[in-house]
Amino acid sequence: MEGLIISGTGLLGSRLAALSDYDFTYRSGDPGPDRERAHRLDLRDLAALRSLLIERRPRVVILSAAMTDVDMCEEEREEALRVNYEAPAVAAEAVRSYGGYLVFISTDYVFDGLRGNYREEDPTSPVNFYGRTKEMAERRVEASGARHAIVRTSALFGGGSRRKDFVLWAYGRLREGGELAVVDQVVSPTPASYLARAVLEIAERELEGIIHVAGREPMSRAEMALRIKERFGLGGSVRVVDSVPGWRARRPRNSSLSVERADALLRNRPPSFEEGLGELEEASLG
Numbered sequence: 001m002e003g004l005i006i007s008g009t010g011l012l013g014s015r016l017a018a019l020s021d022y023d024f025t026y027r028s029g030d031p032g033p034d035r036e037r038a039h040r041l042d043l044r045d046l047a048a049l050r051s052l053l054i055e056r057r058p059r060v061v062i063l064s065a066a067m068t069d070v071d072m073c074e075e076e077r078e079e080a081l082r083v084n085y086e087a088p089a090v091a092a093e094a095v096r097s098y099g100g101y102l103v104f105i106s107t108d109y110v111f112d113g114l115r116g117n118y119r120e121e122d123p124t125s126p127v128n129f130y131g132r133t134k135e136m137a138e139r140r141v142e143a144s145g146a147r148h149a150i151v152r153t154s155a156l157f158g159g160g161s162r163r164k165d166f167v168l169w170a171y172g173r174l175r176e177g178g179e180l181a182v183v184d185q186v187v188s189p190t191p192a193s194y195l196a197r198a199v200l201e202i203a204e205r206e207l208e209g210i211i212h213v214a215g216r217e218p219m220s221r222a223e224m225a226l227r228i229k230e231r232f233g234l235g236g237s238v239r240v241v242d243s244v245p246g247w248r249a250r251r252p253r254n255s256s257l258s259v260e261r262a263d264a265l266l267r268n269r270p271p272s273f274e275e276g277l278g279e280l281e282e283a284s285l286g
């Protein structure tokens with residue numbers, strides 16, 4: 001097998017599956033017209049994950065799936081550990097055993113957010129359990145002996161997740177003329193379609209090490225919302241708040257990523273926020 005995307009659903013995974021002819025996994029439901037390259041897999045079943053990899057021996061494995069709800073990770077720690085840490089550890093070990101190559105998708109939330117504009121070599125220090133599970137997985141992938149890249153990204157947008165990403169949520173709320181309460185947090189907004197193209201390039205070229213693949217502009221949530229409002233000519237208003245009721249996990253204040261390495265290394269250059277919004281315009285905003 002040439003390549004396997006785990007999994008082919010979600011914000012990033014659905015685009016990886018659409019832009020490549022790699023096989024992909026899905027957890028439930030009907031895989032649709034591409035069913036001949038679809039494999040049913042729940043990552044909590046570590047033995048099934050191991051068997052799939054050892055039997056099919058994909059040259060490239062892209063591990064994108066994760067428990068991404070940071071508040072749920074804080075509460076359901078056992079499951080978060082299983083999906084975000086143990087599954088990547090098993091995948092890395094299997095890939096090493098047959099000499100394959102792994103791209104592990106990680107996060108800006110491995111950083112504490114006290115400084116921002118983080119480079120690949122900066123020390124990690126997550127402030128919540130989600131970030132901790134991803135940090136632990138990074139260490140295991142590095143120690144596994146498998147040839148690999150660790151791709152850290154930030155604040156994905158573009159639609160296609162079970163949960164609404166920030167850009168789609170802000171767009172919907174402002175279009176209704178409502179008030180948008182946003183926390184004072186700086187991220188590197190990243191169009192999911194750009195990330196998918198860059199990850200596929202990394203997989204094709206089998207690049208190694210940690211690479212920050214994100215939008216080129218660090219930006220506060222409030223600034224993002226105001227740019228969306230302006231670009232699409234929306235009503236509504238934006239207010240900065242200290243915290244959001246119901247949040248159980250802490251968020252880093254500024255987890256933006258330096259994309260210098262990606263800029264120098266990749267043909268797919270990190271886009272500006274405006275360029276990302278431009279791609280959205282072409283897609284349906286719902």
Ligand SMILES: NC(=O)c1ccc[n+]([C@@H]2O[C@H](COP(=O)([O-])OP(=O)(O)OC[C@H]3O[C@@H](n4cnc5c(N)ncnc54)[C@H](OP(=O)(O)O)[C@@H]3O)[C@@H](O)[C@H]2O)c1
Binds near residue numbers: 009012161
């Ligand atoms: N979204 C962001 O802003 C962001 C920022 C930084 C890093 N990242 C990282 O980027 C990667 C992709 O994120 P995303 O936003 O595309 O995620 P997403 O839209 O929330 O999708 C998560 C994916 O993981 C799958 N998954 C979760 N638990 C699973 C399990 N037990 N078994 C099999 N599949 C399971 C989901 O499958 P179902 O469709 O069946 O639920 C879905 O395909 C993740 O590794 C995440 O940590 C994301």
